[in-house]
Amino acid sequence: MRLELPNDIAGLQALVLELLKRVEHLEAENKELKAQVNANSNNSSRPPSSDGLKKKPALPKDKSKKRGGQKGHKGKTLEMVSVPDYEVELCPPKCSCGTSLLEVKKTCETVRQVFDLPDPILEVTEYQQQSCVCPDCGKTNIGEFPQGISPNAQYGSGVRALVTLLSVNYKMPFNKIKTLFTDLYGYALNESTQINVLNKCYNLLEQTESQIKDQLLASQVNHFDETGLRVAGKLHWLHNCSSQLYTYLFVHTNRGKKALLDPVSLLPEYKGWAVHDCWPSYFKFDQCSHSICGAHLLRELQGLIDQKSTWAGEMHELLLSIYNQTEQGKSKLDKPLKFIRKYNSICRKADKEEPPPIINPRGKPKRTKGRNLMNRLVKYKDAVLAFAKYTFIPFTNNLAERDVRHAKVKQKIAGSFRTKHGADIYARIYSFVSTLRKHQLHKEESNLNIFKELVAVFDGKTVNLA
Secondary structure (H helix, E strand, O other), X not given: OOOOOOOOHHHHHHHHHHHHHHHHHHHHHHXXXXXXXXXXXXXXXXXXXXXXXXXXXXXXXXXXXOOOOOOOOOOXXXXXXXXXOOOOOOOOOEOOOOOEOOOOOOOOOOOOOOOOOOOOOOOOOOOOOOEEEOOOOOOEEEOOOOOOOOOOOOOOHHHHXXXXXXXXXXXXXXXXXXXXXXXXXXXXXXXXXXXHHHHHHHHHOHHHHHHHHHHHHOOOEEEEXXXXXXXXXXXXXXXXXXXXXXXXXXXXXXXXXXXXXXXOOOHHHXXXXXXXXXXXXXXXXXXXXXXXXXXXXXXXXXXXXXXXXXXXXXXXXXXXXXXXXXXXXXXXXXXXXXXXXXXXXXXXXXXXXXXXXXXXXXXXXXXXXHHHHHHHHHHOHHHHOHHHHOOOOOOOOHHHHHHHHHHHHHHHHHOOEOOHHHHHHHHHHHHHHHHHHHHHHHOOOXXXXXXXXXXXXXXXXXXXXX
């Protein structure tokens, strides 16, 4: 594009102003495009998987610790059992001098144990319905089949529990489960049978899911998050509400307020502390208190630091300082006013440093990412610093993120869900399995075994998760 220079000074001044505006616009556009190119999981909302082998930890680790197991860590070494299933006596047949030792009394010197799997087989139990005639009245009496035994041959609760575990927890596609059963047991477990098994488990877990929801509604702190899910060829959202001991998932066509207000959501009834990633829809619910994930804020601040933002560097340093002062969010600040004053000072500096909003006659004023972040830090200051005021509120929302990450793995391995009902089945069963694992991890007295609990579910028993 060729510009013609005006002859008068006023025209030159107008041209210079126009060119300056154009340069400013191009610089802002260039800065935005560079930020997109340099985005990774440490400075944006991109997933860690996009970083490849360059992934770095979200929060700084304590380098003073030595490698290996830490003090107090409970080992999982394989230990001998007191009563083995089989015993093999290794007796010397004869002495080196040639004398037979078969009839000589022997003493056990030492033992070694091998833990192995038996040959995989499917045990077949045949139920024979028999009849007999009463010798007194002459009435014919017929024995009753146990509940759940259908007229035809069928798979039992153990097979059903294994299919459920492989499909939901281990993310295996139906055809691979079929191949596995063929290789191990010689039986090809067809896809329709597997679908029926999962649907039966879904129905049987309805009461248990209600129990999980009641426990979460009574929890002091819950974590909330959501992630995209491909269902029937369209984008859906897997929503999550989690605590240290319980997980509840549901699938919805929407991500925001419409989904959170749905009867399947727990948020409208929840009155404790909700930890989340600052998605605006969560703040529509004022009957509960809010806490924002610090790891999300650090990533956004790091993105601004990469663009040479001064205030973002100071805020990043302040939040990390508070994080360390509170022992990674496990204790309260001794002198909170000092940090709050510093927080307010940085926000005022950000207001001066960030460009003012650009008026858009057709819509909302256009703001930089830095100004949007600053506005959130000012508006939700109490939610940002909640972890420093209350020992029971964590610094991050990692718990909820871990509880939805499995869905991405499921889709990568087994593909998308064909129907909404299939996605609902997965969500309910995974909620149950995740809750069991949390009880195993955080309850020392818990002796729950996931496979055995699934067998109990198929046997019609109610699992107590209180």
